[in-house]
Amino acid sequence: MEDLRFGHRERLRSRFLETDGKGVQDYELLEMILFSAKPRGDVKPLAKILLKKFGSLKQVLLAPPHELQNVSEMGPAAVTTIKLAQELTQRILLQEIMNQPVLNNWEKVIQYCQHQMGHLNREQLRILFLDRKNQLIADEIQQEGTLDQTPIFPREVVRRALEHGAGALILVHNHPSGDPTPSEADIQITQKVILAARTMDIRVHDHIIVGRHESKSFKQLGLI
Structure with missing residues (x-):
């Protein structure tokens, strides 16, 4: 046998x-x-x-x-x-987008985020930090929260961006419920991050929300 x-x-x-x-x-x-x-x-x-x-x-x-x-x-x-x-x-997946112009490899970015976060049972905030050429220079877990909430602190987001020497960033967080539709709270905190980043000449390109099987982009939804 x-x-x-x-x-x-x-x-x-x-x-x-x-x-x-x-x-x-x-x-x-x-x-x-x-x-x-x-x-x-x-x-x-x-x-x-x-x-x-x-x-x-x-x-x-x-x-x-x-x-x-x-x-x-x-x-x-x-x-x-x-x-x-x-x-x-x-x-x-990370190597495919690292030190590459992120905006020209958007599908790979989404694929990477989906693979990293789509399975999580608690909310998590990641930040993709980009240089002035929009190349990815760092991927960092910023906060980890509860089943349905992750605190986002605009000042902390900007501080980390400055420490990385980033000229732009992309916010990414997951919805363990599976539905990646942005909540009103998601929209409001994103606007606060955008305003805080703008004071330091840092651009927020997008906020991606990751669900179980799909992701949604604030930019594609017209929210940024």
Whole structure:
């Protein structure tokens, strides 16, 4: 039986390489991720359980460690391997926009923010700091809040922008409810940040609100 399982792993690896990854299904990708954590045994059932529980490959990678640990057969090595895959993805997405003209790579910026924040269960405020050429120079978590509220302090936002030598910034925060529609409070605090930043010749390009499956831009909504 062990030889058969070993043969399955080799065949799956070969098919993955021969098709540049296009010839394997999501559960098979998860199998391959789990191979190193579970060098023996059949991990196909576990991969399928993970997909069924979390709904998609993306949501498996983004799942909090404690939720992964609650799945039968998911030991510390398997959880670490899954989170490693998530971290690799996040770093690649960041590298694609770092030191690049952000306004010319808007879809990648949205993709990065969605991947970083769409799965969070509490509100979080991130700030993308840009130089005078609108190139991303820093991504910083500014505040972490409750289930439905994150405090935003305009003076603190401006202070950090000055410390980074930023000429512009983009506000990003998530709505754990899943609906990225801006609230009246979101609109009011954004205007306060814009006014505070303007006194230091710092431009606020946008405020992006991240939901579970989509994001909304103040600029595209005509709110900035």
